[in-house]
Amino acid sequence: MDTKLGAAERLVVVRISPGSSRATHFSRLAESLGAEVIEKRGEGRGFLERIVREARDSADRALVLDVDSVCEALGPEELENIAALIGQFHRPVLLLASRSSRQVGEALQVLTAGAVTGVSPIPQSARVHFPEESRDLAEELATFDYPLRPEARLGLTCDGRVSCTELMHLDGVPAFLRLASCKAGLFVWATPGVFDPDSPLSAELQFEEVIDSYVPAIIFVRHALGDRCWRTRGMGAGLVIDDPLLSSRYGLLDFPALLSSARANNYHVTLGFIPWNHWRTRTAEAAFFREHSDCFSVCLHGCDHTQGEFASADGGELATRIELAASRMRRHEQRTGIQWEPLLVCPQELFSLAAVRAGAETDDVIALVNTRCIPPASAEARVKGSDLLLAATDVPFGLPLLKRHYLRDMSDFAMSMFLGKPPILAAHHDFFRDGPGPTEAFVRKLREMRPDVTWRPLSAMLQELCSTRRVSATEWETRIFADVFRLHSEAEGATTHHVLRRSTPGTVTAVSAGGSGVEFRQVGDSVRFTVRLEGPGPIDIRIERQPRRVVGARLEEGPTYQLGVAVRRTLSELRDRVVGPGLALVQRASRLLQLQLVCAGVIHQLPEQSVSWQLAATLMPIL
Template structure:
């Protein structure tokens, strides 16, 4: 399959053309720009070309007696797939649409309602698009348009609908597939995303062109053949029961329903686990794992801007987790979960220096506290992991409120990472089992595994030729698996800062590597079904020592014990919890008064 998009551009649609080009390149599709006249003069590509152009660009070809029907026949001779986008509610575009679709589409109409529902056709399931049969609702004031279908029915396939009317539609004729996108707006993946904003704000102009590109190029795009998922529970101690959580019941349900859970364990509690319960958990390491949840779990402990303090906290957390492992025999993954999602860019640098593999943060808190100096662009949030800060991977997780956002994660090749607290199990374990079943319907072969395994095996692949792949990985330690049924070579790539890498090893053997323009590259070769371990080792960085005051340590201890009283006693009594919440608010108000 060709992996080249021929973009026929013109000054009238330069903004949308450029946005589509960047989006295609981001997904792994090469993009060649040409003018319509150049494309017409070039030898036909045996009908295999994939072409995209705006309706304005297409209309420029209507000179010298050329008609709309001639334009359709021209593309049928030269292209297998054609995207035409950015139609206007004008007589000219109405005639163009009627000619392209044999009258199935009669024109374009603006969407008047600001309450909008975007729906994805179930047929997309056959194209391995996880959004198939899903929808999401939003309120927006942006101008949008949809197609008007002619009366009497047709074979037009609305791939994406807006308020029940086609937004992205597919029309097949004479062996060519015409993809018609009513909107001219295409998301710019280099647009900055404000901390108060969300990737969801970009869905209306992001997902329709992505559906086209994924449909047109399939596996030629960056994709993840080893999809994984994990459910993280933050905070609980390892006791027979913590709040509404019982580990014996949880693991029984996990095994019965095929999911895996990770406990966001607070290192402060390293000497407080019950060994009998820990021993039970050791027997379920295929379904259960530990991650590092802060250090003392104070509100902004990793939102500090003091590099020495951040390194001290990161190292102390690891030391405590190692002590916990010695006491209980429970292993842990060197993956950080920031308390309350608060972090600074310096925190990621500290984690990288002290040997962590990754960070997992809730999607609502993707931005660091110093994001004004270090903003995130849409491309950072869509990538397999955010690597904008010190090339250290930050993965985003979501609360189990709905499956649509998880489907978008799968669309971009990300792991499905979910999070909750013990209170989620107040109504029992069936809500989680039901949500897992809904998630599993999004993609075949979704593997629920411990968090560390999900992240260190995560990569995006695309073919470079027969028996050769590019693979982008994200964590310093990476488990590469060959997705092909034949022996294959791999160009391995990772976002990395120049000058910081000491060496790269494959299965313990050092290999040649380069770091250019922020990308580390090395090579590996595997037989069918084989796997290997890739490790990126960093040069040691001198750090400054730091100590925590007795006052701080007393505050951290009090916070932990009070949190446990809340979770184990107050949370299970609505009246007591309500009273405690009111008292807390009164105390905070008094503290805020001068």
């Protein structure tokens, strides 16, 4: 698109009634991306030409045309007239084709001036690829490919003599491309279905294995509307390492070496610390993490790290478990001086809808960080595709879930950034088998894809993470994901920001901006308020709420339970610290295993800071 023309302000989706559900799904998808959509449905040959002419003359509207419905209603002469109007458009045009038929092929041939000659079936397509030439539009996705649910799909056949930019391939066949047939670009997309963002999902795989049914829509809407659709600001990257004790070395993880690497390559590390271990950090070793908090931060990794401890459906038990985990971290901070972030990484990546509710109803957790954003086997979560298009999934209670990935290649992180989500790497000590080198390579590749992504503690990133879209020359809509937020404006003059934050009705008691109270209202599942900035800002926003704590249940804290936790932790650490580095330490570990189990089993039954507690706490970290 000629940048001098600027972005369109509205999207006109046109189909001949009754048409197909694909045009409807496209409209819903565009709206979930922040687009202002005008749907036009009608009958008769004069209807389509009139609507297309109006869109062309408005000069601020992009056009989406449902070719399937059009080709059945118009003859060759009418199609020629539509093609001539499309060639005069000042904004992008998308031709959406959903069937492989002679009629659709002939219509596309007319509408594209012969560049596209037909739509061809692709049986059992199972792979989507975004070629290098798509980089200007597909952004981070360029050069990557992704697995799809194997099923029949559609591709485009083209006249090789006509220049075009192929944006997406299905098993090597172009399915989405751009032509220079109009001033702002003519896009053609062949797909048997467009993703319905309003459909409920039971698993993220339902979203991830059909990316070919929504990524082209995102590319087109962003290109056509620019900053009038949702784009993420404040995106930061993260590295979360699960399980380590706060010592100079844990398994294959050498913290002094990691510090040198983080400093040299400017990245930050979040340590998923098990609160049960709060008494095991030695004062001398705590100084290292306290003094280098610019590179290391600590967050909650479960509570006792038992199997599925946050997968329970018992809200009272989960609320008590979160409170216990937070109280342990507060005691840890008081004893060691190491501050902690109110983020929760659930052990084994398992959590329930009740755990999300419990986290939303306390100040001790401001976000979950996991490899999945939908609780398993939870139809009540009510997560829709549109929720997974947000920078952070915050349904249904307003607690954001930040998705992280283990490293197999960079494609998952490319997709995260394309969708506006923070790229967060998940790791255990064995990721550092070859030292910090793989981490440095990851950081370098991430910066090559997105030079503007910054590294900082995830809780600090969350306080600036938002989705924004321009409503008018001086008005913006901003969606935030934290109760404490710093709002920025890039404009030099005065701007008005309409802010929304998902929140359970009845929980918010006050909102302030820059220390002054702001009127707010609950609209559906979100709190909305307006903030005016006289310049670039920033201004600090704070949302106050009355936590609706569930009456806590009594957890099993007896000697038998604690001994079981101690056995689990000891065996896990034996695996990490002995089997990982080498078997030479097995003899030493075996001698001390019994002593460690005894100390761990009794320490949670003793008054903290008593003589007996201090003796056990001194003996335990010897390993």
